[in-house]
Amino acid sequence: LNRDLLSDMATAEDFGLDASIPSERIFAVEDTTAENRSIVEVCGYYFVWKGNTPSPVACSSVNKILTEKAKRAMQLGEGTAALTLLTAAANYDMENVDTWVTHGNLMRTEKPEEALGAFAKALAIDPTNLDALLGRGTIFHTLGANADAEFHYKLGLKFHANNHLVLANYAGLVETEKQDIQKADDMYKAAIKEDPENTSVLYNYAMFLARCKQFPESLEVLEKVTKLDPNDAQAKADAQRVELALQQTARTATRTTSGSPTRVITKKTTSSASPPKA
Numbered sequence: 001l002n003r004d005l006l007s008d009m010a011t012a013e014d015f016g017l018d019a020s021i022p023s024e025r026i027f028a029v030e031d032t033t034a035e036n037r038s039i040v041e042v043c044g045y046y047f048v049w050k051g052n053t054p055s056p057v058a059c060s061s062v063n064k065i066l067t068e069k070a071k072r073a074m075q076l077g078e079g080t081a082a083l084t085l086l087t088a089a090a091n092y093d094m095e096n097v098d099t100w101v102t103h104g105n106l107m108r109t110e111k112p113e114e115a116l117g118a119f120a121k122a123l124a125i126d127p128t129n130l131d132a133l134l135g136r137g138t139i140f141h142t143l144g145a146n147a148d149a150e151f152h153y154k155l156g157l158k159f160h161a162n163n164h165l166v167l168a169n170y171a172g173l174v175e176t177e178k179q180d181i182q183k184a185d186d187m188y189k190a191a192i193k194e195d196p197e198n199t200s201v202l203y204n205y206a207m208f209l210a211r212c213k214q215f216p217e218s219l220e221v222l223e224k225v226t227k228l229d230p231n232d233a234q235a236k237a238d239a240q241r242v243e244l245a246l247q248q249t250a251r252t253a254t255r256t257t258s259g260s261p262t263r264v265i266t267k268k269t270t271s272s273a274s275p276p277k278a
Contacts, residue, residue: 017046029054029061042066043088054092063093070102082106097122101131112139128159130166138169146177167191168201175208184208199229207238215246 017026017039030049032038039048043066049058066089073082086103093099104118116139122132137152150173156166171187174180188205195201202225209218222239226232 021046027061027065029058029065043069043085045069059092060096063089063096063099066092067096067099067102070106074102074106079106079110094121095125097126097129097132100125101129101135104132104135108135108139112143115139130156130160130163133159134165134169137166141169141173146173149173162190162194164191164194164198164201167194168198168204171208172204175211181212185212197228199225199232199235202228203232203235206235206242210238210242210245213245213249215242215249218242219246 025044026046026048028048032048032050036050037048038050038052038054039046040054041047042062045065047054047058047062047065049055054062066085070082070085070089073079073085083103083106086099086106089096089099090103100118100122104115104122106115107118108115116136119132119135119139122129123136126132133152133156137149137156140146140152141149150170153166153170153173156163157170160166167187168191171184171191174187175184185208188201188208191201192198192205202221206218206221206225209215209221219239219242222235222242225235226239229235
């Protein structure tokens with residue numbers, strides 16, 4: 001994919017570029033000669049292709065490179081740069097699902113409607129794409145469009161049976177909107193069975209148990225979370241709160257663990273704009 005144009009025997013100057021341009025910013029997306037070579041700058045990166053107009057293969061390569069650079073910018077918290085890169089990437093190839101999914105992930109918190117549109121474009125290309133289905137599902141859930149959220153969660157399970165991310169997010173909807181505690185519990189357990197060490201899924205299950213006032217069970221799951229991720233400060237803080245709730249329960253009259261859950265602890269919800277960690 002990212003064939004670095006510069007080898008041990010070549011420099012930026014060999015291609016008429018400023019010597020200060022680092023090699024990692026120059027990409028050969030087609031084999032060329034000095035006579036048929038074009039070099040085009042896009043978002044600070046330099047792409048080399050044959051002739052004046054890039055071929056479909058060259059366009060696809062430019063798109064993929066820019067999309068990967070956008071992902072890196074997102075990791076660094078450079079949202080504006082990422083959006084610029086993704087916009088440029090789409091100009092070269094509008095059929096790359098990954099570009100639209102990345103765009104949706106970038107905008108899901110700040111501009112959920114725009115994110116919905118980006119995920120929709122991904123699904124128009126690949127109706128089974130898990131990230132796009134989950135992205136639309138979680139955004140609709142956050143916006144309170146629960147029927148739309150459920151529709152996408154069901155599609156997610158249809159195409160990706162027993163996927164732990166879909167199950168965990170769907171469980172949140174089943175609990176809070178349908179008040180079906182047993183079904184939600186079953187879905188969380190199925191999600192954990194598929195990925196026993198996913199700390200986000202485990203955390204949300206622990207919070208579900210706490211809302212159901214199943215404090216010993218909640219504390220046990222939180223201990224698993226902190227064992228898997230000793231740096232999870234929120235899980236440690238909530239474990240202390242659950243321990244306190246358990247002590248208070250022991251000092252007072254027995255409490256029922258059935259019925260609608262009560263939010264006793266702040267939830268790191270899997271039905272928010274950000275799905276659980278893979």
